[in-house]
Amino acid sequence: MNIGEAAKASGVSAKMIRYYEETGLIPQAGRTASGYRTYTTTDVQMLRFVRRARDLGFTVERIAELLALWRDRARHSADVKQLALEQIEGLRRKIREMEEMVATLEHLAVGCNGDHRPDCPILADLEGDTSVVVKLSPTGQTFGRH
Amino acid sequence: MNIGEAAKASGVSAKMIRYYEETGLIPQAGRTASGYRTYTTTDVQMLRFVRRARDLGFTVERIAELLALWRDRARHSADVKQLALEQIEGLRRKIREMEEMVATLEHLAVGCNGDHRPDCPILADLEGDTSVVVKLSPTGQTFGRH
DNA sequence: CCTTGACCTTCCCATGATGGGAAGCCCCAT
DNA sequence: ATGGGGCTTCCCATCATGGGAAGGTCAAGG
Secondary structure: OOHHHHHHHHOOOHHHHHHHHHOOOOOOOEEOOOOOEEOOHHHHHHHHHHHHHHHOOOOHHHHHHHHHHHHOOOOOHHHHHHHHHHHHHHHHHHHHHHHHHHHHHHHHHHOOOOOOOOOOHHHHHHHOOOOOOOEEOOOOOEEOOO | OOHHHHHHHHOOOHHHHHHHHHOOOOOOOEEOOOOOEEOOHHHHHHHHHHHHHHHOOOOHHHHHHHHHHHHOOOOOHHHHHHHHHHHHHHHHHHHHHHHHHHHHHHHHHHOOOOOOOOOOHHHHHHHOOOOOOOEEOOOOOEEOOO
16 A cells, blocks of 8 residues: 555544654655555554554654564564663653642742733742742642742 | 853753753843853842742743743732643643553563563563553552452 | 546654753862 | 964764655546
8 A cells, every 4th residue: 555545544644654664663655666655454553553653642762662572573572661660650750840830830839810900920930030930749738938 | 150150050951041041931131242151140030930840840932931920020829820720630631641641561570570580460461452451449449350 | 538636755854851962161179 | 482272263073854857657537
């Protein structure tokens, strides 16, 4: 099948399929006499694999490792699990960072009247050197002033 | 003061200060006769403002709006609050997405032995068309199979 | 058989925020 | 006056993705 069909069947855009091939994430596709790329159902399965891994937030670099393990029949499931756990770790770290941002913003927003007057603790905080950074305790309670 | 000092005082790298100036986020700095950029304490305050807003995850585009409000003495605090609430909204959305990824990965990881054997539900899921996507209910419980 | 429209190819450019590095000028202290 | 560190501009790279142009290909219908 052509790249367009493979794209539809895998959920990966034709643009990205070419990019993945160019960067070596996936092997070079077969070609027709006239130069069109051709894809087998196995190729589409691999593309779906990549797509799903992207949906789970893996970087292309990580996906290359996952694909290598996928192809390796003598793999150790421990290695796969390791990658998954590291991914969870990384996601959790980013989540925590963003939760801290949310907590700080909420803290500032509740103090803001939100009316026609100009006074606003949000701007005051951004401006001043008495910035509030709300840290999250493990219990989810907020505290701190910095 | 020179750009290096301003960078140290504001926490924004010299590279980024030039970039912000070039893209119009901040006004063009003054120059010495020989072409060096010069910064006043007011400029540094503005740079700190930008820095803090970045720390809260605002995009440069949003920060431009915040700076405009900051400079506008006739602003309505409602507009500032609006920006903050939208920012919270956006962060929450991303957090939710990542939490779903984490939930799915954890679900898959607990089913993986993590030993020397090759069998691994993580790869099986990525590969197959019986992919598990764990959706998060409002109570934090997990359910669903897709 | 030829046209038409949809598809494919490669190549270049852009995103957003950041950093690296080179070539060349400037400033200050010794 | 010399040396080292700071400044200038300019170009390139990141990461994953999309847009678009110029040109070749394929299949269906007149």
